Amino acid sequence: MQTFEKICNNFGVIKNHKTEMNSQRPVTIKDIAKKFKCSPSTVSRALNDHHLINEDTRKNIQEYAQKVGYQRNLVSLSLLNKKTASLGVIVPNISSYQESAMIDGLHSVLQPLGYTLNICVTNEQYILETEYVEKLLSNRVEGIFLSVSQETYDAGHYEHLENVIKRKVPLIFIDREYEGFETSRVTIDDYFGAFAAIEHLVLGGRKRIAHLKGPNGLTVSEQRFRGYIDCLKKYNLPIDEDLIINTNFRVESSIVPTTRLFDLPNPPDAIFGVNDQVAIGAMKVIRERGLQIPKDVAVIGFDNSPISPYIFPSLTSVARPGRRIGTEASRLFLNYLNASEDEFGVERIVLPSELIIRESSLNF
Amino acid sequence: MQTFEKICNNFGVIKNHKTEMNSQRPVTIKDIAKKFKCSPSTVSRALNDHHLINEDTRKNIQEYAQKVGYQRNLVSLSLLNKKTASLGVIVPNISSYQESAMIDGLHSVLQPLGYTLNICVTNEQYILETEYVEKLLSNRVEGIFLSVSQETYDAGHYEHLENVIKRKVPLIFIDREYEGFETSRVTIDDYFGAFAAIEHLVLGGRKRIAHLKGPNGLTVSEQRFRGYIDCLKKYNLPIDEDLIINTNFRVESSIVPTTRLFDLPNPPDAIFGVNDQVAIGAMKVIRERGLQIPKDVAVIGFDNSPISPYIFPSLTSVARPGRRIGTEASRLFLNYLNASEDEFGVERIVLPSELIIRESSLNF
DNA sequence: ATGTTTATTGCAAACGTTTGAAAAAATTTG
DNA sequence: CAAATTTTTTCAAACGTTTGCAATAAACAT
Numbered sequence: 115m116q117t118f119e120k121i122c123n124n125f126g127v128i129k130n131h132k133t134e135m136n137s138q139r140p141v142t143i144k145d146i147a148k149k150f151k152c153s154p155s156t157v158s159r160a161l162n163d164h165h166l167i168n169e170d171t172r173k174n175i176q177e178y179a180q181k182v183g184y185q186r187n188l189v190s191l192s193l194l195n196k197k198t199a200s201l202g203v204i205v206p207n208i209s210s211y212q213e214s215a216m217i218d219g220l221h222s223v224l225q226p227l228g229y230t231l232n233i234c235v236t237n238e239q240y241i242l243e244t245e246y247v248e249k250l251l252s253n254r255v256e257g258i259f260l261s262v263s264q265e266t267y268d269a270g271h272y273e274h275l276e277n278v279i280k281r282k283v284p285l286i287f288i289d290r291e292y293e294g295f296e297t298s299r300v301t302i303d304d305y306f307g308a309f310a311a312i313e314h315l316v317l318g319g320r321k322r323i324a325h326l327k328g329p330n331g332l333t334v335s336e337q338r339f340r341g342y343i344d345c346l347k348k349y350n351l352p353i354d355e356d357l358i359i360n361t362n363f364r365v366e367s368s369i370v371p372t373t374r375l376f377d378l379p380n381p382p383d384a385i386f387g388v389n390d391q392v393a394i395g396a397m398k399v400i401r402e403r404g405l406q407i408p409k410d411v412a413v414i415g416f417d418n419s420p421i422s423p424y425i426f427p428s429l430t431s432v433a434r435p436g437r438r439i440g441t442e443a444s445r446l447f448l449n450y451l452n453a454s455e456d457e458f459g460v461e462r463i464v465l466p467s468e469l470i471i472r473e474s475s476l477n478f
Numbered sequence: 479m480q481t482f483e484k485i486c487n488n489f490g491v492i493k494n495h496k497t498e499m500n501s502q503r504p505v506t507i508k509d510i511a512k513k514f515k516c517s518p519s520t521v522s523r524a525l526n527d528h529h530l531i532n533e534d535t536r537k538n539i540q541e542y543a544q545k546v547g548y549q550r551n552l553v554s555l556s557l558l559n560k561k562t563a564s565l566g567v568i569v570p571n572i573s574s575y576q577e578s579a580m581i582d583g584l585h586s587v588l589q590p591l592g593y594t595l596n597i598c599v600t601n602e603q604y605i606l607e608t609e610y611v612e613k614l615l616s617n618r619v620e621g622i623f624l625s626v627s628q629e630t631y632d633a634g635h636y637e638h639l640e641n642v643i644k645r646k647v648p649l650i651f652i653d654r655e656y657e658g659f660e661t662s663r664v665t666i667d668d669y670f671g672a673f674a675a676i677e678h679l680v681l682g683g684r685k686r687i688a689h690l691k692g693p694n695g696l697t698v699s700e701q702r703f704r705g706y707i708d709c710l711k712k713y714n715l716p717i718d719e720d721l722i723i724n725t726n727f728r729v730e731s732s733i734v735p736t737t738r739l740f741d742l743p744n745p746p747d748a749i750f751g752v753n754d755q756v757a758i759g760a761m762k763v764i765r766e767r768g769l770q771i772p773k774d775v776a777v778i779g780f781d782n783s784p785i786s787p788y789i790f791p792s793l794t795s796v797a798r799p800g801r802r803i804g805t806e807a808s809r810l811f812l813n814y815l816n817a818s819e820d821e822f823g824v825e826r827i828v829l830p831s832e833l834i835i836r837e838s839s840l841n842f
Numbered sequence: 843a844t845g846t847t848t849a850t851t852g853c854a855a856a857c858g859t860t861t862g863a864a865a866a867a868a869t870t871t872g
Numbered sequence: 873c874a875a876a877t878t879t880t881t882t883c884a885a886a887c888g889t890t891t892g893c894a895a896t897a898a899a900c901a902t
Binding site: 142143144154155158159162186187189190191193194195 | 857858859860861
Binding site for chain 1: 502503504547549550551552553554556557560562571572573575578579581582585589594595596597598599606612613615616617618641644645646728729730755758759761762765784785788789790792
């Protein structure tokens with residue numbers, strides 16, 4: 115129960131700040147009741163437009179509440195109703211285009227329904243992921259959307275998720291899933307997208323196709339990798355270990371690997387990046403070698419990020435409907451709420467990806 | 479008080495879902511007390527390692543709590559302590575690099591202190607901004623970090639913020655501020671960055687410098703614009719209205735304006751974009767016109783986004799320390815907590831920006 | 843055995859709100 | 873004017889947790 119202790123300690127830290135000094139107590143229903151010499155119940159009903167309340171008292175109380183800036187305390191309401199109207203969203207890092215698109219999708223469906231999204235960023239750290247899960251459960255969120263962090267794969271632990279299931283809090287994987295865990299998820303068919311990308315290159319006459327792979331273990335990395343491998347196999351092209359190098363999704367992480375590729379005695383004539391960032395980094399190295407894109411080397415990225423059509427040469431990329439992950443996951447969540455105990459089931463939604471062909475992979 | 483009604487209605491919507499069916503009640507301290515035939519207080523103390531508790535009972539209770547997956551209810555604790563340990567963060571859109579950097583900065587300081595960030599995305603809408611402010615206050619957050627939405631500028635309303643001040647909840651503007659409002663803020667010296675960028679162009683011999691301006695009214699737009707104007711004035715260059723066109727920060731929003739610029743009888747020899755996205759869009763148009771960058775046209779962006787060094791030609795840009803906005807704003811918040819009533823004051827922190835010169839603006 | 847100290851535990855109130863049922867007040871009816 | 877009815881308000885409990893103070897139990901000294 116170390117996480118529990120941690121939370122306590124943190125609470126301790128906060129307690130030490132003397133916030134009391136400069137934050138005046140918000141006005142409560144009791145305060146208003148005292149002012150009007152009536153009971154809190156009357157005030158409550160007046161503010162909620164209850165039909166069994168005198169029209170004058172209602173008006174008076176509402177006006178006064180307005181004037182003094184009364185805001186009902188949702189914390190106490192949550193406690194009373196055992197409903198917090200808030201949902202947890204855990205993502206590895208908020209700065210990637212894909213993830214902000216997912217969040218946007220969740221947001222677009224759930225915000226209008228009155229839910230508050232509690233967004234947590236793990237920075238790919240397992241320890242933060244577990245802490246956030248605990249904290250969200252302690253805060254009694256009504257559901258958790260989780261995009262698994264890299265370290266969690268590496269560690270292979272998922273006890274923190276068992277807890278969520280045990281509590282029967284809906285848990286939905288978004289984009290990054292843990293294969294072996296029995297819960298609903300919305301992912302994208304990265305395998306197909308990768309396969310299509312490689313096939314496009316092969317049909318364009320490319321023989322030595324390199325892959326700037328993502329971190330090992332991540333489903334998204336591995337699926338794209340499998341698509342790459344399977345397509346090469348289909349066309350009886352050799353699989354060269356030297357042409358497969360890891361990156362970490364960031365643009366700068368592809369510089370050294372790409373340099374290494376072109377230092378090979380037999381360098382590649384095409385590069386398939388695990389995402390657009392990595393592909394853009396590779397393009398720079400290729401240019402600096404004096405090679406032409408796509409004549410000498412074709413390049414394909416993944417994500418179809420907003421700038422991919424605008425850079426030079428425009429970047430062929432696999433479009434993945436990040437925003438739809440969010441909307442579909444929301445739908446799953448809402449279905450879950452409306453489902454009765456017995457008809458509850460694990461749903462796995464796989465959204466299609468699509469190859470968008472641009473200049474960087476044109477045939478010569 | 480329409481927002482209040484709105485929240486009620488939303489709560490109504492949620493209530494209708496029959497969550498009761500498939501979410502089992504979490505185990506409480508009372509449940510444990512019943513099991514051990516002792517009082518809740520004993521259980522509470524046992525779980526909190528209180529010194530006045532028998533070692534055996536402590537161990538037994540803790541073990542049992544662990545086994546049944548007890549998680550203390552932070553909602554009730556918040557109510558009791560009048561401390562929620564949560565903070566509101568309101569930003570216009572989460573997908574921009576700058577904003578995720580800010581959030582990352584806030585996060586890095588406040589998460590370790592035990593705070594939960596409640597991130598809200600307004601999509602630049604005034605109505606959403608007000609709703610979020612109300613909701614955060616109702617949820618009794620202990621502070622609000624706000625990056626003002628575009629519509630809020632346009633409307634010029636800020637009554638929703640008066641409410642925050644009245645409640646003495648610390649309100650801190652991050653990056654996008656409302657000039658006329660008396661509260662602390664952390665911004666970036668965009669004026670200086672813009673000035674430096676234009677000066678660099680002027681000294682490089684550019685005579686007709688166009689500006690792809692951001693939306694009118696936003697401080698960030700206007701400051702960059704002022705830097706542009708003032709620098710031109712300093713060097714006695716004429717200010718040509720035709721060379722100033724609005725965009726909305728997105729890459730595609732610069733295509734039409736840039737096209738218009740090069741349809742002018744006297745087209746520009748340099749373009750200063752309000753951000754990197756816009757600059758990248760402009761570069762595409764320039765290339766397609768058969769013009770060379772930087773020989774025929776120099777281009778400068780703003781933000782120094784991660785890919786700016788890697789695109790072709792590499793993009794000169796003004797670096798702005800987005801992450802530091804977050805850390806400084808956190809510092810301001812923590813100072814505020816520790817300050818006594820009388821020494822409370824409004825602080826305005828302006829972080830420096832820095833011109834990073836790359837290929838796209840080299841002299842010929 | 844009795845008083846004194848010490849170690850454990852329980853009681854009760856509090857946080858802010860809602861809500862069914864009971865009570866009180868106002869109105870109508872005979 | 874009393875009884876019956878309707879309108880309006882109050883009471884009390886509940887949500888889960890903590891905590892000062894009182895109470896009990898155990899251990900010890902006299």
